[in-house]
Amino acid sequence: MEIFRKVQNQFRFGNSRFDGPLLYGMFLLFGMGLVIMYSASVIPAEREFTDPNYYLNKQLLWGLVGIFCFLVFSQIPYQFLVRWSFLFSVISLLLLISVFIPGLGKSVGTSYGRSFNRWIQIGGIQIQPSEFSKISILLFSSYFFYNFDFKKVKWDRKKIVSIGLIFSTLVLIVIEPAFGTTIELLLVLFFFVLLAGFPMKRLFILGASVLPLLVVLVTQVGYRKKRLEIWLDPYKFRFDEGHQLVTSFRAFFDGGSFGRPVGSGYAHRYLAYSHTDFVMASFVEDFGILGFSIFLLIVVFLFVRIYFLLQRLKDKLGFFLGAGILILFGFQTILNLFVVTGIVPVTGISLPFLSYGGSSLITIFILFGILANITSKENLVL
Numbered sequence: 001m002e003i004f005r006k007v008q009n010q011f012r013f014g015n016s017r018f019d020g021p022l023l024y025g026m027f028l029l030f031g032m033g034l035v036i037m038y039s040a041s042v043i044p045a046e047r048e049f050t051d052p053n054y055y056l057n058k059q060l061l062w063g064l065v066g067i068f069c070f071l072v073f074s075q076i077p078y079q080f081l082v083r084w085s086f087l088f089s090v091i092s093l094l095l096l097i098s099v100f101i102p103g104l105g106k107s108v109g110t111s112y113g114r115s116f117n118r119w120i121q122i123g124g125i126q127i128q129p130s131e132f133s134k135i136s137i138l139l140f141s142s143y144f145f146y147n148f149d150f151k152k153v154k155w156d157r158k159k160i161v162s163i164g165l166i167f168s169t170l171v172l173i174v175i176e177p178a179f180g181t182t183i184e185l186l187l188v189l190f191f192f193v194l195l196a197g198f199p200m201k202r203l204f205i206l207g208a209s210v211l212p213l214l215v216v217l218v219t220q221v222g223y224r225k226k227r228l229e230i231w232l233d234p235y236k237f238r239f240d241e242g243h244q245l246v247t248s249f250r251a252f253f254d255g256g257s258f259g260r261p262v263g264s265g266y267a268h269r270y271l272a273y274s275h276t277d278f279v280m281a282s283f284v285e286d287f288g289i290l291g292f293s294i295f296l297l298i299v300v301f302l303f304v305r306i307y308f309l310l311q312r313l314k315d316k317l318g319f320f321l322g323a324g325i326l327i328l329f330g331f332q333t334i335l336n337l338f339v340v341t342g343i344v345p346v347t348g349i350s351l352p353f354l355s356y357g358g359s360s361l362i363t364i365f366i367l368f369g370i371l372a373n374i375t376s377k378e379n380l381v382l
Helices: 002-010 020-049 054-075 078-083 085-098 129-146 157-175 179-195 200-219 222-232 243-255 266-270 279-311 316-340 358-374
Strands: 105-109 115-122 125-127
Touching: 020 054, 020 266, 020 279, 020 358, 054 358, 078 085, 078 129, 078 316, 078 358, 085 129, 085 157, 115 129, 125 358, 129 157, 129 179, 129 316, 129 358, 157 179, 179 316, 243 266, 243 279, 266 279, 279 316, 316 358
Parallel strands: none
Antiparallel strands: 105 115, 115 125
8 A cells, every 4th residue: 555655646746846757758758769769770770880789879879968958958947948039049040041051051862853951960960950940939939929919919020020030940941841840830839829819710711721832832842742642552652662651561560469579570671761750660560569559658648647737837838838848749749650650641750759860859858858847846736
């Protein structure tokens, strides 16, 4: 009974300064990610760098940087971050522009004949500014819409500059292109507008008016049009561009209920991006539907825990910012799972805490650091 009471106390809101279950869930996902990513990356690392531990060592390094950032941002009052969010957004905008500067930005060609400008190369370090822009956009737009009264709209210079800054950031991310990140941020902005009290009927009319533009961006841009064709009939393209999605399907099928011997499956040898965007396919191949179900339980637990923590917040600004982080984390997770299972067309979006990649890992740790500060004991109604 004593052990049961101690466990029960751990799940009680306000039991400690930072919510224990939130931290347990976050670090459990990161730990699972290291195991999954290592299993998926051994063969590509051996093939590309003759070092099977290459990607694991780099992910551990980025993980340590991410944990350090988490500890720092969990101690900084979110009100301070929000007050300086305009400056952060300007810096983020300059970083997004720099990906197009020769010698600083790194351009990668694709089989579709399109160049992707998503990275900055500084020495041996590669940074993806669009990932870090999620932080600045969340901070700045939460503050902007928190103070926005749709019943008494006065379009002064400050509001026009603010909207221009948000719009410019989104346009640069589209041009890179990073379509998945753009959709993420648009969804967050949609919910901020909704939370700010914009009439729902008008909001859906506004959303519907944007749909034709999204359709054009998907169907008329070469590589996205090709991805749509592959999604509609991946087996038609199974020997070229559709191989990735078909191999992901096979990984889910081969994994069965309990998985195959770790690292021995077809996807580990032949699935492109098996340790990045498609890491979940490799995981299911190793651990089956049972492992996938455990992962889903942890993610759902985190969603529910964060939701109830936000319901107990004293401050409306904290609620806006926390809700934005929850929406972004939730949507990014769901979108990645939809991609690897073929529910939506392939788009380059990482799985939080699990996919290989320094920028995305550090970003999600920073966001959870901010979330830990928002939901700390002194900010909750107990």
